[in-house]
Amino acid sequence: MDTRLFEAAQAGNIDHLQQLLTENPFILSNTQLSAENPLNIAAAMGHVDFVKEILRLKPVFAGEVNQEGFSPMHIAADNGQVEIVKELMKVDVRLCRLEGRQKMTPFHHAAIGGRADVIGVMLSGCPDCIEDETERGENGLHLAVRNNRFEAIKKMVGWIREMNKEYLLNMKDEQGNTILHLASWKKQRRVGKGNQKYCLEVSVSTGSFEVNAINHAGITALDVILLFPSEAGDREIVEILGSAKAMRARDTVSSTVTNSHTSTENTPTPEGLWSNGNNLVEYFKFKKYRDSPSEARGTLLVIAVLVATATFQVGVSPPGGFWQDSNIPDQKNSTNNAHFAGQSIMATTNKVGFMLFVFFNSVGFSMSLYMLYVLTSKFPLQFELQICLLSIYCTYGTVLSCVVPSDLFLFVHLTTTILSSSMSALARFVRSLARMLRKIFKDSTHRVV
Template identity: 35%
Template sequence: MEKRLSDAAMEGNIATLKELLLEDPLLLDRTIVSCVSETPLHISSMLGNLGFVKELLSLKPELASEFDSHGSSPLHLASAKGYLELVKELLLVDPELCMVRNQEGRTPLHVAAVKGRVKVVSELVRVKAESTRVLTDRAETVLHLCVGHNRLEGLKVLVEAIGKDDELVNWKDCDGNTILHIAVSKKQIETIKFLLAKTSVDVNALNTNGSTAFDILIQSPRDLSDMDIEEFLRGAGALSAKDIRPIVQEWAPTKVPQITKSLTSTLTTKESGSERPVVKHQHTDWLGRKRSALMVVASLIATVAFQAGLTPPGGVWQDDLTVDDNGNPVKDPHIAGTAVMAYTDTIEYGQFMIFNTIAFLASLSIILLLVSGLPIKRRRWMWIQMVILWIAITAQVVTYFISLRHMSPSKVQGTLREVTSISVLTWLVLISLVFIGNTIRMNLWVLRKYGYIKEKEVAVPNAEIDDDQEEV
């Protein structure tokens, strides 16, 4: 009898089911109490026989709560196969099945997310939003599973469904990894872009090895995607762990929740003393962005200065001229490849080369300091590099006006003089304001350091932050 029932479930044959029930009205009840590993509902759910499933649920809805030898309910199987209408029928019987984990520690939502069944994921979350907060045996959220199996579309659906749930987005698995750690380790560029743009993921969170997402990228085997990933992370303020001074001690994972225990109840348990605080680095993002900006601007100035040095205003001589047609030495000889400006206006050429060289060397100094690997990561060093950058920019401005004056004909010298005077005056005012502002800030810092001005209190326990100790 059980064999005929299993065959009917595989074929989706409702007529055979009714015949069997006429022969034995207690057949489905015997299936529930017997030691059979799979019920007819498991078989039909796995094969997608919607009509047969509806008939079984109308006759014996208790079958929806039965589990096979792997601890999976019919909802697990239907979710894994992506049978949306079948999932809806099972949820009508018992929505709480969304919260049940199988022997692998996974709920129907976990299974659907791993398999990339986006429509099923959306339906499960719609019916039971709390299912997003159930953890696996490794303390993974459904977001971890989506990223781990490269299911970007499912991840997008879940992020939209959970809204601004920073706690869930920044949850760490048993290894302390956030979803960003996993995305970076698997070099998932589109997932990384999505997480940085659409979520509040902590880019500088540390795992149990003390590594940030940026550290994982640096330590992994290099490939062509690394440069793009590094650019995205840098743009979001990502730093290496050695550049971060944590304000609070990093979280250590606690016991994984039991079968249907959700993330919410787990967090309640942690309040007694093992609460996982979110690490905040108050100035690291600012310093990281400043470091990136300095590198970009310095590179541009170095490029412009290098090009200007090779091709000064007026260009270079294209031929040698040392003797005339009769073989006599000429009055003003020149050699091919030398600057025309050096012969026609020696003083201006000297000024041009001096200021252009200052801009070139100053910008190269910034680049060298940033890439040297020396421990020059404190905030004061950042200000020193900014001062060097002011010098480079100012020298570049002077170089520009020297070039402009040399290339302009005499009939526009009056207009050029006015434009130059106004521009230089504006530039000097701007530089003065920046210099005065930073001088005031430096003086305030010195006064605070030596106790003449009281430090502002920071609302973080066991953490003192001052400019002398901050690292990028």
């Protein structure tokens, strides 16, 4: 890099930069051949205006990584330069995921340095950056706990809870350690109790943590405290872990054996769980770190297709079949129901039953189509697939409208269009309401206890 350009970047002198550009319009282009660029220098020194000018002239500098594995975003994040981070993210929000040495991203450096404000800006612009891992399998939470960065941990955990991404709290590094393992270990190293206590209190209040997760060494977070005692504060941490129903690794194995009624195996089997419905549900339920999301999606796709097929078939061919002739009763034969050929027999003989049938069948059909839409999002030929789903939905509604008497036409039309199509939104509302009621019930139970 030209010495004069280095001095201008270090001082944040925009006038000097403009003078250099007047003398040599290609001075910034020549800089691209060097190991450093002026944007790195300005980011390190915190010169926001100079950074804006460089980004205006050469935005490509924002994505360059030097020989040490640092980009301007790495440097700004490490130094806590919030305004510079914002300016760089205007160029490309994905810059906070730019990998340097050992796959370290700017978000990782912000976590290591405890830059809570920078973390907040990055999560707002690029939420996926919190899932990035280093070569050692560590995400931002692991790094913040390792370095005892309480404010950074608080910021990330709060964001995770707000976005309902609790699975991130239980991610493991290459050694199988969750953040609770690391928090326990750093407590032993006398880094402080703040992070440990905060993590544990969150786990007690929300149940978000898998407090009995076992790492590759075969120990839980409680084992770390008990196997490596350090000071009087350990007792308080053990009590918090105990209130969260934490166990030692050997006790979790014993508990599994007892629940499955098996004396020779350490893992439960379906055959040993038939007598206990709760254990059976526990055995088969989806677990984030055991089951593959792609396999779960495949299973849900199969179920959604089966439901869509069944509900569509019974919808276009209602129970009881169709009238083969037309009958318009006169004064002499007023006891017979009026009907026309092609109309549903059930719709004319049992109107209430038919209305209930149409309602529940339409809800099941529309929800299955919604599941197919969600599960195939971002797939190739997405637009064509959406046309297919919409066509099937319209076909279903059209057929039902054609096989009912005129007095049921309005009900069927509203059910197959407005009501059933709004069930996905209603389902989300009910799910949120159930989650809130469950939390209220859990909190009231804790107070009573």
